[in-house]
Amino acid sequence: MKLMKYFFALLTATLVAGCGGSNDEPISTVSQAGATPAAGAPLTLDKVAGTGGFNALLAAAAKADLGGALADPNARLTVLAPTDDAFNRFAAQLGFASASAMVEALPAATLKSILTYHVLPERKQASDLRATPVEPTLFAFEGNPSALAFDSSQSGVTISDAAMTSAKVTATDIAASNGVIHVIDKVLVPPGVLNLVQMAQVNPQLSSLVDAVVAADLQGVLSGPGPFTVFAPTNEAFSQAPAGLSKQQLATVLTYHALDKQVLASQIPFGTPVKTLASQTIAINAGNPPTISDTTAAAARIVATDIRASNGVAHVIDKVLIPAL
Known part of the structure; x- marks a missing residue:
């Protein structure tokens, strides 16, 4: 029997429309810090994230031993990158004083699960996410890849997670030599990780x-x-x-x-x-x-x-x- 859903259409990866503003034009700057990558060839994902001031994301990736994946020149990844403010709000919800305190306290395996839920195994531009509503992530739950759904029925793109909360995509198509970053305003919560x-x-x-x-x-x-x-x-x-x-x-x-x-x-x-x-x-x-x-x-x-x-x-x-x- 198909049961009625509440707050989200898909519990493992649900979408709620309603992101304000338009993302039709690619955004080449990282809005969190207002910085642009260095001139010349695009930098790898870790360098672009560092330039953009995604400190909490990089600290969590370092503890989860994912820094090498972001620096891999042969990778072709899509990173849905929560801002530092998003990480701090997530930490406060879980009872931590700050994102730094949360990263220090949580086991590496937990951080790895959360972060891989934010990574798609292929480079996906904003236009791809609008065209394909469901995409698999690098996070697997009970042996199967967990997918995220993307809703662009209104002016922007919104993503919902397994905790029935939604994130807005606030900046798109931030180029790296080994992938692309899209900025989101909330940490996505995967299934089966938090109690x-x-x-x-x-x-x-x-x-x-x-x-x-x-x-x-x-x-x-x-x-x-x-x-x-x-x-x-x-x-x-x-x-x-x-x-x-x-x-x-x-x-x-x-x-x-x-x-x-x-x-x-x-x-x-x-x-x-x-x-x-x-x-x-x-x-x-x-x-x-x-x-x-x-x-x-x-x-x-x-x-x-x-x-x-x-x-x-x-x-x-x-x-x-x-x-x-």
Whole structure:
């Protein structure tokens, strides 16, 4: 059954239109620093990134041992390069003081996964990205290349990621001798790299869920190895939920949204009671979209599925599930 998506059409690589301005003309300067490559033959990708002031990107690439790939004169790569501001915002969402602190703290393997999700294995000009809506990246998840989709239905190009957030392409066709750089305003989040709590932290639409998890002191549990399935209510869903719950009641509500195993959309046991971490059951009903019945008369709709984290999967719902308290 095809499940309705929320905030994005494709969970592994989704596009949301709406980039302001026009990218019809190639941009030969790196807008972050306002600098141009040195005169003469184009420099390699690492040198062009250095000239443009992409310090966080290069620091992460160095720790992830990807500097050589960017400097390889025989490469023909496309780099979707987040600005330093984008890296700093991403770091803050994950609880780090700065991009530098994040790069220092994260394992090299994690940084490599994030960065290779920003690299296409072929040189793609802006016109190519507009003409071909889906492109594979160098990042592989469960043995398969993860693809990104590019939406140019409006005046610019927008890219969405596995965390249901979108990046705008702000500068294009920055030439290097071994590829091309397109500048984006957000760090793209690949599937299966961040844990469930982190996947919620990087999505502003799930900030109420994050606040509730912290208030109930459950972040350690849901950041653990799992695997878990989490039915994640949106901020709008939380705005309609009961207020004034005690910490214990809040913990019961939140664990009522979690299962102690990974259940993908294709594995949902429709019509069968499902036991939650709160030791109470929910019923998941087939439909378009599917719904979840709790102790109230109103069911929650499942509006997005299969948001893959390193320790499980999340499905987005439009109502907070209410257990027996």
